[in-house]
Amino acid sequence: xxxxxxxxxxxxxxxxxxRGIAATSIDDIAAAAGVAKGSVFYxxxxxxxxxxxxxxxxxxxxxxALQAASDGLTGRAAVExxxxxxxxxxxxxxxxxxxxxxxxxxxxxxxxxxxxxIREDSIGAFRTVVAQAWPERDTTLTAAALFGATVITGLExxxxxPDRSLEDVRDAVLATIR
Amino acid sequence: xxxxxxxxxxxxxxxxxxRGIAATSIDDIAAAAGVAKGSVFYxxxxxxxxxxxxxxxxxxxxxxALQAASDGLTGRAAVExxxxxxxxxxxxxxxxxxxxxxxxxxxxxxxxxxxxxIREDSIGAFRTVVAQAWPERDTTLTAAALFGATVITGLExxxxxPDRSLEDVRDAVLATIR
DNA sequence: GTCTATACGAAGATAGAC
DNA sequence: GTCTATCTTCGTATAGAC
Numbered sequence: 041x042x043x044x045x046x047x048x049x050x051x052x053x054x055x056x057x058x059r060g061i062a063a064t065s066i067d068d069i070a071a072a073a074g075v076a077k078g079s080v081f082y083x084x085x086x087x088x089x090x091x092x093x094x095x096x097x098x099x100x101x102x103x104x105a106l107q108a109a110s111d112g113l114t115g116r117a118a119v120e121x122x123x124x125x126x127x128x129x130x131x132x133x134x135x136x137x138x139x140x141x142x143x144x145x146x147x148x149x150x151x152x153x154x155x156x157x158i159r160e161d162s163i164g165a166f167r168t169v170v171a172q173a174w175p176e177r178d179t180t181l182t183a184a185a186l187f188g189a190t191v192i193t194g195l196e197x198x199x200x201x202p203d204r205s206l207e208d209v210r211d212a213v214l215a216t217i218r
Numbered sequence: 219x220x221x222x223x224x225x226x227x228x229x230x231x232x233x234x235x236x237r238g239i240a241a242t243s244i245d246d247i248a249a250a251a252g253v254a255k256g257s258v259f260y261x262x263x264x265x266x267x268x269x270x271x272x273x274x275x276x277x278x279x280x281x282x283a284l285q286a287a288s289d290g291l292t293g294r295a296a297v298e299x300x301x302x303x304x305x306x307x308x309x310x311x312x313x314x315x316x317x318x319x320x321x322x323x324x325x326x327x328x329x330x331x332x333x334x335x336i337r338e339d340s341i342g343a344f345r346t347v348v349a350q351a352w353p354e355r356d357t358t359l360t361a362a363a364l365f366g367a368t369v370i371t372g373l374e375x376x377x378x379x380p381d382r383s384l385e386d387v388r389d390a391v392l393a394t395i396r
Numbered sequence: 397g398t399c400t401a402t403a404c405g406a407a408g409a410t411a412g413a414c
Numbered sequence: 415g416t417c418t419a420t421c422t423t424c425g426t427a428t429a430g431a432c
Contacts, residue, residue: 041415058326062240065407076417081409083415142320145373148236159378181382181390184374185367189395192366193359195323200337201358212359217367218396219397243425254399259427261397 045083047073049094057135060142061091061151088150095143095154098136099161105129106165118169123190123217124210130194131206137195163187189213223261225251227272235313238320239269239329266328273321273332276314277339283307284343296347301368301395302388308372309384315373341365367391 051073055064066087070077084090109125110118130137140158149155166183174182190213197209229251233242244265248255262268287303288296308315318336327333344361352360368391375387 044415058324060238060240060320060324062238066409067407077408078410078418079416087408138323141323142238145316145319145377146236146238147377149241159374163374177393178386178390180379181371181374181387182394185371185391185394188370188374189363189367192370193363196337196341196359196362196366199323199325204359208356209359212356213363215355216360216363216395218394222397244427245425255426256400256428257398265426 044073044075044079047075048080048083048090049097052090053094053135053139056091057138061139092151092154094136095139095151096157098133098140099154099157101133102129102136102140103157103161103165106162110165110169115173119173119186120214122166122169123186123213126187126190127194127197127206127210127213130191130198134195134198137191137198141191141195186217189217222251222253222257225253226258226261226268227275230268231272231313231317234269235316239317270329270332272314273317273329274335276311276318277332277335279311280307280314280318281335281339281343284340288343288347293351297351297364298392300344300347301364301391304365304368305372305375305384305388305391308369308376312373312376315369315376319369319373364395367395 048069052064052069055068055072066077066080069090070080073080080090084093105125106122106129109121113121140162143149143151143155144158146152146155163183166187167179170177170183170186171179193209193213197204226247230242230247233246233250244255244258247268248258251258258268262271283303284300284307288300291299318340321327321329321333322336324330324333341361344365345357348355348361348364349357371387371391375382
């Protein structure tokens with residue numbers, strides 16, 4: 041059933057955000073999702089296929105959100121809108137954010153296809169607005185710096201200072217970058 | 219022997235940087251280090267103790283390097299020196315950088331004591347220079363943004379654009395932050 | 397101090413009942 | 415489509431020889 045898949049996906053995301061994929065067993069996921077282990081394999085085939093799905097869905101959702109946020113905007117306004125949207129997305133999907141940060145720079149993993157899209161698509165969205173706002177700068181490195189400042193500050197917020205407001209965090213990031 | 223410990227530590231670091239701690243077995247580490255599995259346990263006691271050691275040593279070395287870099291400097295010069303030193307450190311110890319990024323925001327892990335120091339000590343060093351350079355800003359969030367921009371750009375450099383020069387990367391980061 | 401051999405549990409995956 | 419039971423492999427850790 042579709043509901044079963046949803047339960048499995050959200051239970052898996054919650055667990056791996058805190059412990060990583062390898063440290064999370066299908067037993068743990070099935071128990072947290074309230075289903076039997078066999079159902080996980082019936083619905084996803086294998087552990088790595090499960091995480092391919094989870095990561096691919098998460099990247100697609102993030103990329104779409106980032107692009108929508110800067111739609112119709114140009115220059116610095118587009119950059120600021122995208123930074124803000126990234127913070128909102130991290131707040132609303134903190135588990136995916138943690139998983140993504142933990143996995144982006146690893147090579148030689150089973151679900152690497154999906155992982156690569158974190159960088160190519162999501163940071164790629166930043167590249168587009170950066171190229172338009174600051175054509176004289178090194179686009180890829182600047183996009184990485186912007187993305188990095190936003191993501192790390194967002195996670196600092198959620199993990200260590202959850203009582204801060206979105207506005208505080210956004211202002212701190214925007215004040216740091218120019 | 220001390221050399222055995224060194225071999226184990228460096229083999230372990232290289233493996234976990236790419237696969238994560240849980241996905242790396244003591245068998246793999248022993249084989250890569252050229253020693254027997256028993257020697258790993260004799261020298262470190264357990265897998266988690268091995269990584270406690272590796273992480274604690276890495277955090278201490280990073281924190282010392284960051285503090286030394288800004289020593290005697292004030293204001294923006296101190297910030298720039300620390301950013302540059304962090305990039306140098308990432309270039310020279312890329313495996314530790316990958317491990318650190320993958321683990322910082324996880325909670326409830328066995329080696330959490332050592333991990334917490336990544337944030338408290340290393341980002342703490344940034345906090346000090348930020349507080350001095352921009353007293354009007356939110357110190358902790360700004361330090362996180364600065365640290366995040368530098369680390370993520372540094373890893374983008376090493377993992378995806380290894381042919382770029384340190385100067386290019388440093389200039390891109392410094393141009394992005396103000 | 398380092399090795400080999402082994403105990404023991406954990407985890408991915410499958411088979412078959414319902 | 416979901417469950418329980420089971421197979422098999424892998425991985426941490428220990429014991430004991432060298």
